[in-house]
Amino acid sequence: MLKILRCASYHFRSAGWSHITASLSTTSKYQSAATERRYIPRRAVLYVPGNDERKLQKIPSLAADCIVLDCEDGVALSMKEAARSKIRRVLHTQEIDFSGKDCSVRFNSVESGLCEGDMLEVLSAQHLPATVHLPKVDSPEHLTWFADRLKTTLATRTLEEKLRLVIFAESAESLLQLPEICRRGAELSQDSPFLLDAIVFGSDDFCADIGATRTNEARELLFARQYVVTVAKAFKLQAVDIVYIDYKDLEGLRKQSEEGAGMGFTGKQVIHPGQVPVVQTAFSPPPQKVEWAAALVEAFEQHQQEGKGAFTFRGHMIDMPLLLQARNILQLAAVTKK
Amino acid sequence: MLKILRCASYHFRSAGWSHITASLSTTSKYQSAATERRYIPRRAVLYVPGNDERKLQKIPSLAADCIVLDCEDGVALSMKEAARSKIRRVLHTQEIDFSGKDCSVRFNSVESGLCEGDMLEVLSAQHLPATVHLPKVDSPEHLTWFADRLKTTLATRTLEEKLRLVIFAESAESLLQLPEICRRGAELSQDSPFLLDAIVFGSDDFCADIGATRTNEARELLFARQYVVTVAKAFKLQAVDIVYIDYKDLEGLRKQSEEGAGMGFTGKQVIHPGQVPVVQTAFSPPPQKVEWAAALVEAFEQHQQEGKGAFTFRGHMIDMPLLLQARNILQLAAVTKK
């Protein structure tokens, strides 16, 4: 009945905290993943060098939504083998408690020549990570290469759920090609062991690539950040914002986190456990939004029982995207509340 | 003679208040409308819900350049029929005085499933609106669909002048596809009952779509606003800026209006009649620009009489675009002066 508000070629559209429904769209032009997918919150994304035993053991005490076991920038070249092997062990033995967290692994980039080795070792563990991160995706061809190797690597395994794929935009070229990269990612998601789920804006490498100098206010990155959000949301993906480098300055972090949330980012990279609470608060739905969502879902269920169709709620016509959005605010609120 | 400054594949280029000549370009690559078109000022764009009799009757007292009889967001779902029918009556009987204003109608979006019904009813009136607004244009296909239906709807009628078409960019997807949407719009303008004339940036729906939070300073929209202007001007279209929501804060409205005019927007959406004077002032050519234009046109006519060709005026070489621009500043000044 609600369908009357949208025609056949319906595109996802929503209001307010729409980003938390980012991965739920069912008939977007770009993303044809046919079924509703579980929303994995990634408000704070924290990297743990795969070879750092001490930091690995601390994972259960970390509050970040998303823990990234890192093979890439956090690991020196001479430690690459050690990192792969430790990450494999952690996954294989499930010795570390990831409950309530997105357990993910960052491979080295396609162009590093190390990515295939990372995959072969890490993905031979008995248990797979929920999410894999692929840095420095500069062209759609990188994703094609990755999908191909991933398929081969996982050929003999049965997946309960597809791996979620998080890609990094961190060069001028990747920014220019981002819509094409996402289009390819969405196509490959249909027939690969992964579902493209998020874009991380890697601002340090990006600044290095374009010769920019990072400032705390980040005016030099305004276009790039807002463009990344726009592309991500056009493809119903999460968007993860830049690192705030001065990790002792929690007030500056709070400001930048709220600014990023206000721009439409769904989360932020952190480089220190001390940054997690500030960031997760900034990227959580505010209480009044949760109340709105609960009331809307209740009103909808009442209308359904009475056999009514489309209806208005607090002055807005309610269509399916708004309903999905409300449900997901509740889901995120439930998932993320302490 | 002035032609010497431009070769055959000449593109429109101008200076200063060029935006008011936006629709005059004759040989742009993108827009091949072959004849000079009347410039319809839309400094303040005010929506009037089509079903609100009281507000309809107030139209003659409104000072806004552009009055939009609304079928869409201003009208509850249960009132859609009433709005269509009242708008049809207003157009049919010409009972309301629109003199000096752009009389226009906003249909529901293509994807709403309501657009065709809106067209059939509204455009069956004896008199047609000068302009139609199409919201939520997310892809070139929307315009193709619209052109097709409009042609059918108006098949038996003879138009004195083509309908002007104003489209809304209000989602991440529409922003990414905006150049393609405008290209299609320009193509369709050649052979359809409409001429694409303006882009409105619908920031509330856009913010909802990308999960951004509106602020008065609107830093979160810098990229989107400046991109919309750039695309609009590349296609010689007017560009209509965001709503300033806090309608009691006229000083904040003035700042944002002047900022928008400074970015190249040609007008702004308003949500309250009290916003109109501030907005129309901000989007009017300043007196010194009018003086410049008058002097330039006079100098040109003198040169023409003396049989001279290209010439310089106050230190700048004068080419055809500058002349057109000057003429249109005078036209806008004449049209819009109290």
Next chain:
Amino acid sequence: MLKILRCASYHFRSAGWSHITASLSTTSKYQSAATERRYIPRRAVLYVPGNDERKLQKIPSLAADCIVLDCEDGVALSMKEAARSKIRRVLHTQEIDFSGKDCSVRFNSVESGLCEGDMLEVLSAQHLPATVHLPKVDSPEHLTWFADRLKTTLATRTLEEKLRLVIFAESAESLLQLPEICRRGAELSQDSPFLLDAIVFGSDDFCADIGATRTNEARELLFARQYVVTVAKAFKLQAVDIVYIDYKDLEGLRKQSEEGAGMGFTGKQVIHPGQVPVVQTAFSPPPQKVEWAAALVEAFEQHQQEGKGAFTFRGHMIDMPLLLQARNILQLAAVTKK
């Protein structure tokens, strides 16, 4: 040996002062210039009207990296012939000392109808300029036309080195088409007498085209400036920033220059010799960067002698782009030091 960090389809990537290595990339997807090219600094780009004898004679006393003998906007229509002929003479006789400066010529735009005449006259001089500037490049076709005419014009000559080509983006259309323009420029560079080397953002014409009003803070140009840098760097080109019009306000100039350098621009247009020192300082590598580069190059040579491969330096893995970058910081420091 360092190759292990990159696979075959390796793209250039670097850190910090990467922009000074802009033209060194050897295997970028976009730019297939197969050999390392000399870096020509263009920190301050100063135009000298080709017909202004007095200003021409002052060139040896100017400190700007890049002197542009102008046929275009700085020259009135009635003086075009005089400018061409004087510029030809200056090049032919080498009567003016350009030592340590990029000696370049700005032609009129393709669409002006004057460009071919400029080329025929100017490029008939015995000595050619190192660089040519082509303004108002609005489409890839402009570059194709230019390459074609340039080939014809230089058909009988043997070039020691290809001419460097600097193009101007100065309209809404050129901004939208900039990636395509650069792609065409890179393709044509393979088989033409020019190498595309830099993009200048011509903000005055751009503002005129989109109807924007220039301010000193230039917030109205944030998107356009950052987009130009992004495209330029994706194609490994230099990016030259806007003019600061208030030439007496050196403090404002300093701020805008540092902001531009911070965004990734490699240089800035100047309109007065008094602006040169401020600008060149802002676009020079800071001493700590020069120290870093010297130490890195030394460490690399040591590793090479010891037969070691990839290595880390001050906490970062060193790959070929970083090494090239370091070498070019040293080269720029050497070239530009007083």
